Amino acid sequence: MLIRLAALCAVLASPLWADCVxxxxxxxGVTVTQADGSIWTVxxxxxxxxxxxxxxxxxxxxxxxxxxxxxxxxxTTRNGIGGTAExxxxxxxxxxxxxxxxxxxxxxxxxxxYDTTRQDWRRGKAxxxxxxxxxxxxxxxxxxxMGVDVAMSANDRVTVVHYAYFPDLRFGTQTRIxxxxxxxxxxxxxxxxxxx
Numbered sequence: 001m002l003i004r005l006a007a008l009c010a011v012l013a014s015p016l017w018a019d020c021v022x023x024x025x026x027x028x029g030v031t032v033t034q035a036d037g038s039i040w041t042v043x044x045x046x047x048x049x050x051x052x053x054x055x056x057x058x059x060x061x062x063x064x065x066x067x068x069x070x071x072x073x074x075x076t077t078r079n080g081i082g083g084t085a086e087x088x089x090x091x092x093x094x095x096x097x098x099x100x101x102x103x104x105x106x107x108x109x110x111x112x113x114y115d116t117t118r119q120d121w122r123r124g125k126a127x128x129x130x131x132x133x134x135x136x137x138x139x140x141x142x143x144x145x146m147g148v149d150v151a152m153s154a155n156d157r158v159t160v161v162h163y164a165y166f167p168d169l170r171f172g173t174q175t176r177i178x179x180x181x182x183x184x185x186x187x188x189x190x191x192x193x194x195x196x
Contacts, residue, residue: 051065
């Protein structure tokens with residue numbers, strides 16, 4: 001009896017029985033835990049818009065990012081009370097695909113939290129490039145993932161955000177940011193789970 005129970009526990013713990021994330025799960029919401037302890041809560045809205053809210057390792061709300069497929073920011077903020085940045089692209093952002101090289105100009109409106117009537121406008125250029133697909137295991141489940149880099153340049157400064165894009169789930173989450181001075185912030189994905 002004990003051997004059968006142990007065998008059943010092993011089967012239930014296998015990836016076949018794991019609570020894997022699928023396309024529909026993202027509408028209700030998923031959490032993406034990163035190596036630095038931060039957690040992104042990801043939800044899909046209308047027209048493939050992804051909203052990602054981040055809490056840092058200590059559980060303090062850090063920021064949100066919203067945009068198509070989670071890789072083209074259209075609205076962002078910091079620390080919940082920071083100013084808001086709203087991005088408008090000249091060309092409609094496409095879904096990331098293998099070997100893609102897409103560019104568009106954009107304009108961004110910065111709205112400070114202390115004076116929402118004041119708006120500063122900037123113009124820039126966005127470029128998305130992507131790599132090949134590979135299969136990874138996260139939280140006991142297999143997912144197809146593709147590396148996607150989005151370079152945002154404005155005022156002679158370039159910031160490159162690297163995303164892990166899941167084409168079957170149709171969203172990406174950032175895993176690295178490289179600033180124009182060479183500084184890098186990296187945090188790989190260690191867990192992916194459906195919100196119950």
